[in-house]
Amino acid sequence: MEKIPVNLLLVEDVEDDALLIARELRRGGFLPNYQRVDTAEALEASLGAHDWDVVITDHNMPGFNSSAAIAMVHQHDRDLPVIIVSGSIGEDLAVEAMRLGAKDYIMKSNMRRLVPAIQRELADADSRQARRKAEAAILHLAHHDALTGLDNRASFRLKLESLLQSVRQDGGQHSLLFLDLDQFKVVNDTCGHLAGDEMLKQLAGVLLQGIRVNDHLSRLGGDEFCILLENCALEHAQSIAETLLALVRNFRFFWDNKVFSVGVSIGIVAIDQHSGSMEDILSAADIACYAAKERGRGVIQVYERGNVELSRRRGEMDWVRHIDEALDGGRFQLWRQPIRSLGPDGQHSVHHYELLLRMLDRDDNVVLPGAFLPAAERYDRMRAIDRWVVGTAMQCVGQCKESDEQIHTINLSGASLSDDSLCDFVREQIASNNVEPYNICFEITETVAISNYQSAVRFMHEMRRIGCAFALDDFGSGLSSFAYLKSLPVDFLKIDGAFVRNIANDPMDRAIVEAIHRVAHVAGLRTIAEFVENDAIIQVLRDIGVDFAQGYGIGKPEPAPMNCREALNRSKQ
Structure with a gap:
């Protein structure tokens, strides 16, 4: 032994x-x-x-x-x-x-x-x-990225907070670089995530070659990196950023007999005694990086406090954070607004509802979508929002059906129309919530339909095949409205409210609404007038023969009921 x-x-x-x-x-x-x-x-x-x-x-x-x-x-x-x-x-x-x-x-x-x-x-x-x-x-592992071995987001935030405390006490000039790889998705989509991971590891080594020994390179996640440059004025930071651009531009990634190149967009923000909080600095760096991407990728953008465009984007980024918090924390709500028939049968019943999105802010105040949807569209949050709306709407309709004929309208964005998996998602939600497809109507604006024409037509045909209806919103706002109408498979035409709100006093508006209504009926479509605010407008629309009306004169938006008891109680009020 x-x-x-x-x-x-x-x-x-x-x-x-x-x-x-x-x-x-x-x-x-x-x-x-x-x-x-x-x-x-x-x-x-x-x-x-x-x-x-x-x-x-x-x-x-x-x-x-x-x-x-x-x-x-x-x-x-x-x-x-x-x-x-x-x-x-x-x-x-x-x-x-x-x-x-x-x-x-x-x-x-x-x-x-x-x-x-x-x-x-x-x-x-x-x-x-x-x-x-x-x-x-x-x-x-708590402080390092498992893939690249670099500092992770948590470690980066600790170092940035420590640097900010030092700046407030002792002054100094430092800089932060925010890097986002360009065309990285091509490698992931072409060769898979193993190739993407290997590329990130190699690029981490490339980036380390371009910075000083005492600089802090961190991977925040995905294809985003940050570099803390201590005791580095803005001019020197720009020089380092130029070096990094060149290194990444010259980098080649080899995988499975294929060669790939990538670029990088870099946002730079100065850190000094005038800097705000850590979140302010990260937001500014992110905005500068996004602006660099929009300028053509492979570009450096310095964040300047007086830049109006960058300040506007900073406000949008604040909304993006609120959107993400709302998605994660259940702070979105569905509201509904009634749409009534203008015929004799419409006096005492609601034909259908349009489902509307609302957000609750941190103080539980209701935020209208006009405040946050522009940021959602710019920063790629619309697909996630639309999926939340579709899923929640299907739950609402499945649990709170008030009549077999009642239709619920769900709005969709252009981003979702180009999502190939959306049809499957809708079918899954309809089945899992025991919803009859004929109770669902999807609504897109005329502008979205024309801008995403092929995707819109394909999605419309697929949804109509299973029994859902379609409404075209804001009709009449485009120059080629009638030309596209012949090829878009829709059921309802929603007349742009710009022609409705003054229809009782403006002969031109009345003529336009009459023309839209006649063309719609020739095409076999039913019409819905928006922005119907008073009885005078309702009477003119009845005289024209418009089928349905929606607006404060018909009914104000209210939170959508999420169970049958709540729906029944409201119907008795």
């Missing part, structure tokens, strides 16, 4: 006793590599000269004892186990030694306990070392 090596430091003034200890260990299966010392000076020197597994010390030596040895060992390394082997130590002294940190005490007259004690201490030391390694690994 192979013996186990053990590095042993013996604090023992009698050579024969040291030999006795070594012999006992050999007999127990160890191969001791030991050094004997008998003074404080020799112990101090030996502790720093080698890596020891165990220290064995006698209790009483001339001018030295186990208590002093334990103190010296723990001052050097508190994890190094100390065992007392003595011929004369009383119970009280042994207890005191254990209190000071000795792992065991063994009488020289009972050396059979030595080997089990050594085995136990070595096993405990291995366990402690494994635990420390695991804790270090966890700590590393």
